[in-house]
Amino acid sequence: MTKYKLEYIWLDGYTPVPNLRGKTQIKEFESFPTLEQLPLWGFDGSSTMQAEGHSSDCVLKPVAVYPDPARVNGALVMCEVMMPDGVTPHSTNKRATILDDEGAWFGFEQEYFFYKNGRPLGFPAEGYPAPQGTYYTGVGYSNVGSVARQIVEEHLDQCLAAGINHEGINAEVAKGQWEFQIFGKGSRKAADEMWMARYLLQRLCEKYEIDIEYHCKPLGDTDWNGSGMHANFSTEYLRTVGGKDYFEALMAAFEKNLMDHIAVYGPDNDKRLTGKHETAPWNKFSYGVADRGASIRVPHSFVKNDYKGYLEDRRPNSQGDPYQIASQILKTVAEVPTSAEKAVAA
Known part of the structure; x- marks a missing residue:
């Protein structure tokens, strides 16, 4: 024993x-x-x-x-x-009430800031560092520092060792900002692994005397990006059947349920979803092919594949609860009948 x-x-x-x-x-x-x-x-x-x-x-x-x-x-x-x-x-207990679907696949893109001494890691004691531009996917001490790279690499290894489906890391647009991605087949499973990945990151940072700042707009109304948790999603029907008519009906359902989504996509989203910094306004719904300024980004591959594949909801923010986010997306998807359901109804 x-x-x-x-x-x-x-x-x-x-x-x-x-x-x-x-x-x-x-x-x-x-x-x-x-x-x-x-x-x-x-x-x-x-x-x-x-x-x-x-x-x-x-x-x-x-x-x-x-x-x-x-x-x-x-x-x-x-x-x-x-x-x-x-x-x-x-x-x-929001997990207990999640609308779960093993055929629903979710990929969450978790953005966050490293914080030390009350400011983003790498920020000077007074004022701001050089403007955004070279930090995103950057390399070199002036862009990403040293300890941040060490932490994200160690976090990646810990997630993989724990059996969490961690899919990648990158430095983000703002100084001290990073992202990791978690993918799961099944809404509950994907959300479980996102919460566990967050736990591992926060616990790891204890030994570096660094905090994780998940607030979606920690630097306020400035020319510095906020943090999102974009939700890439698909269902079995969306991957295998899809179709332009179904897609357009789906987008109409998302527009109709705009406020229900915003209600669970994380607090203070009005501070992040301003229409600037690759975001759509929080109170308007839009979609577009490869449009990072839309509520839902439609990949080129989705359109080329006869409107089949995955979609990216860019509105969830870095503080959002993945249980509630995934559940709300699936609730909206469930409102749109598939071709088989339409045939039965007819």
């Missing part, structure tokens, strides 16, 4: 953006534990905005498990928060 260090990880009750939380317990197993072997575990919800002090018990329910690359015999345990009965989802 081997003693395993189980890091139970969950989302707290803070609004409008929950925080990641984690605590460790030690359990013995003959080999790396399966999800079914992991027990429920209680915690003090009054310390995480999830209960009152006079009735503070909440329960962690394991829902996914990954190897912990930073620990010997370690496991990262993604959890849902449940009521004391261990069965009823807590009101803050």
Whole structure:
């Protein structure tokens, strides 16, 4: 038997953006534990905005498990928060209510800033560095520094070692800003892995005395980019059948549900979605082929392939909850009948 260090990880009750939380317990197993072997575990919800002090018990329910690359015999345990009965989802548990579809594929592009001493990494103590231009996908100390490159490479290795489908990294448009991409088949699986990748990044940065700033517009109304979490998505029907008529009906549904999407795409999005810096205004819907200033960017490959493939919703921001983002996208997609559904209705 081997003693395993189980890091139970969950989302707290803070609004409008929950925080990641984690605590460790030690359990013995003959080999790396399966999800079914992991027990429920209680915690003090009054310390995480999830209960009152006079009735503070909440329960962690394991829902996914990954190897912990930073620990010997370690496991990262993604959890849902449940009521004391261990069965009823807590009101803050957005994962429990996600519209899940194993045939839906999501690729999230997580942008963020490294922050140190209250300013983006690489910014001078006063004022600003050289204007945006050479930082995006940049190389060299003056563009990306040294420690940032070290962190993103280490984070990449940790995600891959944990079995997370990390698909790439790049320096972003603003000084101190970076991006990583997570892809998953199944909306719940993709969102789980994004939250776990965020956790690994934040934990890794502890030893460098650097924070991750997820706010979508941390530098305010300046000529510096904000941060998004663009959501690339497809369904089995969109990949295999598609068609121009279906695509146009889908875009009409997205336009109709504009405010429902904005409501869950992350707080303060009006500060980021201004129509500047490759964004569409938050209160207007648009789409266009290869248009990074549209709400939804349509890849050239999608049009060339008879309107089949994936689409990119550029509106979700860096603080957004991938559970809610994926679920809202699928809710809108579900409003548009496929050709087979139309035939049955007729």
